[in-house]
Amino acid sequence: MSDARCERAFIPLSVPSLQGREGEYVQQCIDTEWVSSAGAFVTRFEEDVASYTGARFAIACVNGTAALHLSLLMAGVVPGDHVLVPSLTFIAPINTVKYCGAEPIFLDCDAFYNIDVSKLRRFFESETRIEGDACVYRQTGRRIAAIVPVHVFGGAVDMESLSALCLEYRIPVVEDATESLGTRYTAGELKGRHTGVTGEFGCLSFNGNKIITCGGGGMILTDNESVARRLKYLSEQAKDDLEFFVHHEVGFNYRLTNVQAAIGVAQLEQLDQFIATKKANFQRYRQNLADTARLQLIGYPPYCDSNHWFYSVQIDGYRREDLRALIQRLAVQKIQARPVWELNHRQKPYRSCPAFEITKAAELAEKTLNVPCSSNLTFEDVDYVCEKLIQEVK
Ligand SMILES: Cc1ncc(COP(=O)(O)O)c(C=O)c1O
Numbered sequence: 001m002s003d004a005r006c007e008r009a010f011i012p013l014s015v016p017s018l019q020g021r022e023g024e025y026v027q028q029c030i031d032t033e034w035v036s037s038a039g040a041f042v043t044r045f046e047e048d049v050a051s052y053t054g055a056r057f058a059i060a061c062v063n064g065t066a067a068l069h070l071s072l073l074m075a076g077v078v079p080g081d082h083v084l085v086p087s088l089t090f091i092a093p094i095n096t097v098k099y100c101g102a103e104p105i106f107l108d109c110d111a112f113y114n115i116d117v118s119k120l121r122r123f124f125e126s127e128t129r130i131e132g133d134a135c136v137y138r139q140t141g142r143r144i145a146a147i148v149p150v151h152v153f154g155g156a157v158d159m160e161s162l163s164a165l166c167l168e169y170r171i172p173v174v175e176d177a178t179e180s181l182g183t184r185y186t187a188g189e190l191k192g193r194h195t196g197v198t199g200e201f202g203c204l205s206f207n208g209n210k211i212i213t214c215g216g217g218g219m220i221l222t223d224n225e226s227v228a229r230r231l232k233y234l235s236e237q238a239k240d241d242l243e244f245f246v247h248h249e250v251g252f253n254y255r256l257t258n259v260q261a262a263i264g265v266a267q268l269e270q271l272d273q274f275i276a277t278k279k280a281n282f283q284r285y286r287q288n289l290a291d292t293a294r295l296q297l298i299g300y301p302p303y304c305d306s307n308h309w310f311y312s313v314q315i316d317g318y319r320r321e322d323l324r325a326l327i328q329r330l331a332v333q334k335i336q337a338r339p340v341w342e343l344n345h346r347q348k349p350y351r352s353c354p355a356f357e358i359t360k361a362a363e364l365a366e367k368t369l370n371v372p373c374s375s376n377l378t379f380e381d382v383d384y385v386c387e388k389l390i391q392e393v394k
């Protein structure tokens with residue numbers, strides 16, 4: 001190992017890049033003393049995100065989890081309902097189902113880690129019945145009140161098929177686009193549209209590991225004006241009289257602060273550049289790993305132009321315990337890597353919930369490794385990661 005290698009800095013999995021006007025805009029908040037949950041940057045960030053994604057309205061929230069929680073409530077989820085969710089995803093959307101007092105039903109994924117829509121059709125056909133205006137889960141007799149498709153790793157769920165199916169079965173859709181800001185459809189009826197704006201509710205996250213960050217933050221996208229107004233009202237403690245603080249219902253303090261929004265505005269200005277860098281680095285991984293049969297870099301669904309947020313490598317013959325050992329060996333080489341999340345239908349709070357034929361997600365969880373993908377990653381970093389990865393799996 002050369003001296004340069006010995007001094008190499010740790011290569012994290014996914015960290016933000018704050019090289020734009022973040023400092024300048026935050027300074028404006030401090031200079032004007034507008035640092036809290038009202039201020040010009042909140043409105044500007046909402047308008048900028050709406051205009052970037054093509055949504056008519058965007059409602060800023062304290063984080064993506066809050067955005068999902070409010071959207072599920074607005075979609076009409078009430079205690080005792082079921083909500084359809086993927087098993088292979090970060091646990092936040094699953095937890096928000098619980099916050100509404102509802103119970104998740106877990107679904108399998110396709111080869112790109114997103115909900116398998118043909119399996120979803122089989123689920124509806126064999127496991128549900130229509131009663132009046134509701135789709136009922138036969139095993140419990142309870143209503144299925146919503147579905148949360150997650151655009152995993154910056155890819156895109158086949159929303160054209162999923163939305164048509166959910167219309168047929170009367171299921172409201174809340175898109176979790178927290179990982180896919182900037183991803184667009186390139187084929188079919190949704191061609192040209194962003195993820196997060198294909199239905200009534202789309203949720204974004206600006207957590208530190210996402211493609212743009214506010215430190216923490218979230219957003220709900222909708223085209224429906226009255227829904228947008230109500231989401232804002234609920235996120236601001238449901239104030240019915242702004243002077244006398246009269247409240248007719250229980251609201252939430254889910255607002256984003258002006259300081260966070262200021263960072264968000266500056267980050268959004270750089271989003272297209274981040275995507276370009278991520279695409280170039282993805283191609284570099286692809287070239288470097290092309291001759292290693294055991295390592296397969298997984299792309300994104302063919303019907304979308306992905307933001308390339310997260311990179312996934314599948315390793316032939318690997319099990320989860322092999323991944324654990326590999327991750328430790330890579331950490332010694334100053335590389336952070338990570339397996340996909342523990343499947344949610346196996347997590348302690350959710351083990352007793354229904355799960356429908358989850359086989360693909362179980363297979364992918366055994367052999368998938370996420371490798372560094374930050375938007376400030378250099379080709380030299382990518383080359384180093386690939387060199388070590390190839391050495392370690394041989
Ligand atoms: C798929 C998914 N949904 C929801 C969230 C929640 O977002 P936040 O961390 O902003 O609450 C995240 C990420 O953190 C996520 O990856």
